[in-house]
Amino acid sequence: MLIYYGHPFSSYTWKALIALYEKELPFDYRVIGPDTPQHGDELRARWPVGKFPLLVDGDTALFEASIIIEHLDALAPEPRLIPADRDAALRVRLLDRVFDNHVMTPMQEVVADALRGPEHHLQIIVDKAKESLETVYRWLDTELAGGGWATPYGFTLADCAAAPSLFYADWVHEIAPAYANLRAYRARLLAHPSVRRCVEDARPYRPFFPLGAPDRD
Incomplete structure (x- = not known):
């Protein structure tokens, strides 16, 4: 096993x-x-x-x-999370890297700053990380204008990356109502059974979130 x-x-x-x-x-x-x-x-x-x-x-x-x-x-090839087609796989892997490097990473920088404590707080790092999140939110809102999942190829590796990154990033720097496409995508992710299962399993640990978990999700 x-x-x-x-x-x-x-x-x-x-x-x-x-x-x-x-x-x-x-x-x-x-x-x-x-x-x-x-x-x-x-x-x-x-x-x-x-x-x-x-x-x-x-x-x-x-x-x-x-x-x-x-x-x-x-x-276990089914359901396939990385398409067999080269161009489709490239798009999925690209979005995977966007969610890891441009959503997850700045989110974690803000969390790391909070974990260091007020005596080691660096506002410049927090401001830069939130600015980066705002920039990628804007880009993603346009990319996700078609609805559905991150790519046209069903639920993929890209969505596996998007779910946790957007879940926590929205806690760190809330996705503004102006980014309606991105907010709707995040909501679809959190309603998806495999993601919902992770959300519920993690719920008992929310008090550990150093910035205070919001009363939502």
Whole structure:
């Protein structure tokens, strides 16, 4: 059986977990936390950096959520999350990188600033990160004008990346009503069964969000 290491409140854990749920693959979910120190030890034994998620498939250990999803697509081709067509796959992978690098990364910079505490707060970093989010929100609102999922190819790797990044980014820097397409896309994502499952599993951990989780979602 597949073994999956992660935490229910972790955005990148969600990303690959959504793919596992989409494919309905059985797996042993080993949560990383103070109550299960052995899981952290097992994780570091296979990936010394110690970051999660990590998927173990037999003798193969895979880290980085996008790589895990690509492996899952090879393991269980349906539903396909990366199209077989080259141009379609390129578009999906492009959006995957946009959500990871231009939504998730600035969101995490704001969260990291809050975790450092007020004595180490750097307003310039927060302002720059929120400015970056505003810029990508504007771009995404145009890209998603057609409705549906991130690309015309059904629910894909791009949507697996979008769900956690937009979920938390909206908490950090709310998506303005002017970006109606992006807000509607986020709502569709959060209503999708595999994403909804991640949202509900993470709900008990909301008090840990350093900026205070909003009373929504």
